[in-house]
Amino acid sequence: MMRPVPPSDPQALRRHQARYLLASRSALVAGVFTLLVAALLALNFAQRQSTDPLEHPELAALKVRLAAEPRSSALKTQIRQLDQELRAEYFRYQSRAHAGAWLLLGGAVVFLVSIFGMTTLHPSAPQPLRGLERDARQWSEPRRARWAVGLLGAAVIGGLALIAVLVSAPALPDSSDAAAGAVAASGQASPEAPIDETAIARNWPRFRGPDGSGRAADGGIPATWDVSSGENVLWKSPIPLPGVGSPIVWENLVVVTGAEKDQRAVYGLDAATGKLLWTGRGERIAESPAEAPEVMEDTGFAAPTPATDGQRVYAIFANGDLIAFTLKGQRVWARALGMPANGYGHAASLLVWKDLLLVPWDQSENGRLFALDAATGKTVWEEPREVHCSWTTPVVAKLAGGDALITAAAPKVIAYGLPKGEETWSVEGLEGELGSSPVWDGQHVFAVGTDSNLLAIEPGAHGSARVAWKTDKDLPDITSPLSDGERLWLLTTQGRVTCLAAKDGTEFYGQELDASFFASPTLVGERVLLISASGKAFWLASGAEYRLLGTAEFGEKVHASPALAGGRLFVRGERHLFCIAPRGGPKP
Amino acid sequence: MADAHQHAPESPASGGAGPSRRDFLRQSLRGAAFLALGGAAGFLASRTARAGNIWQIDPYLCVQCGKCATHCVLNPSAVKCVHAYEMCGYCELCTAFFEPDPNGLNTGAENQLCPTGAIVRTFVEDPYFEYRITEDLCIGCAKCVKGCTAFGNGSMHLQVRHDRCLNCNECSIAVACPAGAFKRVPANRPYLMKGKRSEP
């Protein structure tokens, strides 16, 4: 019809037939060629699948042999030869596949063009009768179609229903599950293991050590070091975000926090090398205050020291966000306590007693003391605090009637019985906004009311307490007192250190040091360590006479109190965390 | 019979107004469709950008599983190892270059970790060596990256190389990535390289 019809002129017909022959032959050749190339490509691929030249077992075996006979040069030659062959084979495979693809494409195009030519030269006759029967059936066609559609629809819906019933929804890990799972699977102690008291004693799990008194064994900590030459500085690691909270230590892990206006982080470092093992992010907490709190520059956004119980690390920030991480940095739980009502910024640190996480929350209004379930972060109890705003961290005292939590805030020292949190006794006589945390030395509780008195309180046997002695001279306002049971050291911000008799307050000496101090004094064996705000460490003998044993420099500002564990001294400077210890292993 | 067929459009069954009613319906539907398309396009136009997003690996999330070498639609993969030289320690014993516990600190095949020999080790000064990636040979298997990240400074890392990447709408490596390290980044900042100097 309208397509080319074989011409009637015999010569033209011959030409036509010749063309058709050409088209059909080339279609045949191209078809066979295409199939052949496809087969070769498949073979090439199959070969590659069975042995990947880059993962060849023979090479691996040779390398194992070489490990056994490291000096065999014959083996080395063999490995080198095989390696070269295998690599060449790999790249040959690549180029074969590439060339093959183009050949395949070429073959397919020639094949299609030939077929197109064939059908053009020799069109199949139209078959007007072909659809006749179907056309006649068209009244019944919709019915069949309805059946087909109905059946397919039913099959689809049925199939989907089957999937909905048989395939369960994905089991997602709980936040805490996930973390616990990760910890459990990596061979750590299960979170339910009882807390080991001796482990707490040999570590530095909270602000100012195991009992919050700032006392540590000597551990051979060197008295001098040189940050620039690295002498006696085991390591020095930069801490990305600023903070004045102290480091805490649990076995081989050192933890510090850092925060700015809009980001908060907890850093886990290797105690031996200073390597940053993990960074726990403090963002994405439900109900976290949208705006940053107002804080003083000296306080910053990460003033509280974190705490640990050997299972989790707990950290609180200036905006009241409280987060728990595993020792591997997996977030376990987090909650927002709300924006603290606190003019200088929240600074009281956390502590853990058995399975309770205790959160001091002395605010200018609605102050409270929280006891949370350490595993889940849920509130176990909370006590209203009818005291002034404070920045003190409580300590746990082992009293005759059981463990008690000693808190200090104007106007009084209050002891709460543990684990219930009932008030057992209180002693009035403190004034001012307290920053100096109370200490317990086994006989006395020492609490400093900045603007009034130092109270030495002697708890009685039956839930009572009395003031043994008090003084109003040379009272610190930021640093906390230090007592070794016999002597009590007070250190003012302006640099006056006073040593008193713990039992009655008799002054042994008072000495001006030419420095100002934010970090609390620490007892290291028989030595007292004072670190000034400019980063100068003073070592005093712990005797009743003033004796300066030596000084050393960190070379940057230090506002945080030190941590000591495992014969290492950890000091957080303005930008770095320092580890002071005699050099043991090779220098990395 | 034939007449019935011929005059079917005018037959009372279909109604004389049939076609025009249908045309009217069609016209109004077409108008509605145009309006809908215009509205949708206008709404979406506010979310367009001249340059689209392209795929890149966040090297800090990458766990060197090796899937970049095997799952790219390209062979060899468009993912290559990139070296942030400023972070490199130029170690003599480079854990990216050498097998664990190498037989000797030389470039012999028995010591090399890279399966294609794509890392060139050159002496700079005592005791430092430079390690340079030959991108044409690199297959993105991440063996060196693993070595460098686990034991070294982590200066070697994987990146999608955009002179090779076809930027598939659905990156087949991203689908397979166990760490969710593949991200869409703006085309005008196509890399997430390690090291400060790598930032544009």
Added chain:
Amino acid sequence: MRRTRGLLLLAALAAACTGAFGEERFPPPEFTATQYALPAPTRPEARDGMRAGVDVAVLFGALCLSAWLVLRKRSRRGVYALMVFSIAYFGFYREGCVCPIGGIQNVSQAAWAADFVLPLSALAFFFLPLVFTLIFGRVYCASVCPHGALQDAVVLKPVQVPAWLDHALGLLAYLYLGLAVLWAVTGAAYVICEYDPFVPLFRMTGSVNMLTLGAVFLLAGAFVGRPYCRYLCPYGAILRLLSPLSRWKVSIYPDRCIDCRLCDTSCPYGAIRPTTPVGPAPPRAPDRRRLAITMVLLPLIVALCALLGSGLSGPLARMHPAVQRAEAVARGAESVADLTKDDADRLLAFRQNAATAAALPEEARDVMERFHRTAPWFGAWVGLVIAVKLIALTLRRRRDEYLADRGACVACARCFDYCPGEKGLLDPEIAARARRP
């Protein structure tokens, strides 16, 4: 000596390393003895840039040309030439990307998520063919779409797919469309692109499974015309709905139709609808009853399917990488030994990235929440598609000539070549005589 020390150090570090990313364990050296300049890694630019604008211009030009060739020039040869160009340009040169089929996903995700960046070119690629379809019919499918053109070029011996089967299989495209949109808006996957059978062929590289799938589609396409376009293509499904509304349409000489059926035999896609048979039509009453029943059932089916959809939200969410990762973690918490290789990799990644790991359960829950909200809509869509198709099949239309179905016709222009009226072979009188029995 140095070596052994290095090895010792290596062992120590191996023990200390928990797999977190490397920090500076070995301080970068200061080069003193040599003038060594620190090299910087190269940053080859992304390939995109100007080309997207060129692509949109070419698309527009090709659409105009296609419309002209089909509706004015009525030339199969011209359409074929344009097809070859499209296969070469959009197919092999641009490797099948950008294309409006995959663009469905980008557009739906952009519509859903305000922060999703949609390139202007993708928007143009999605909407231009829609607009052209509303004006000229499916001229995009005819010769601009490289997928369609490739299948059209390999049609050798097409069989007529029975109409009932054609109707039923045609539904799959709509279901696929629903699924693809669901997974796109939830950010789970772009399945249309992931399982596109032809793009790997255009690229001439890809996974063996996908290349094989492409080859299978082409082989099947030799005997079943355009199998992907008719039964799977989600964009074709949209165009099938819009095309009946077009201003102009493919016509096969209505004034000269002599019921010769040649157009019908020429169409490999079963898109020609025959004339209504002569003779009494079956009564309409049963059809009306069926119509009423299906109309009443429609909301019921849709509601039921929506319910089914909400039950499917869990299984469907499994497509999302974050859910897969979270699930691997949950499984790993039970038993690490039974994990698949992929899940083991995911668990490893989870343990190595403390920062992202902490957010993972929350992210997975977010995703699940998204699926809870969207999956019922997918279910409702499934029900709607089936019910509306059933309704459409109870509607009856009279045809007095052989017509290309306005939805199914892809404007390939084959039938023009076959129609005796087309080339003036029949004058009206002969035609009139031919009609007489």
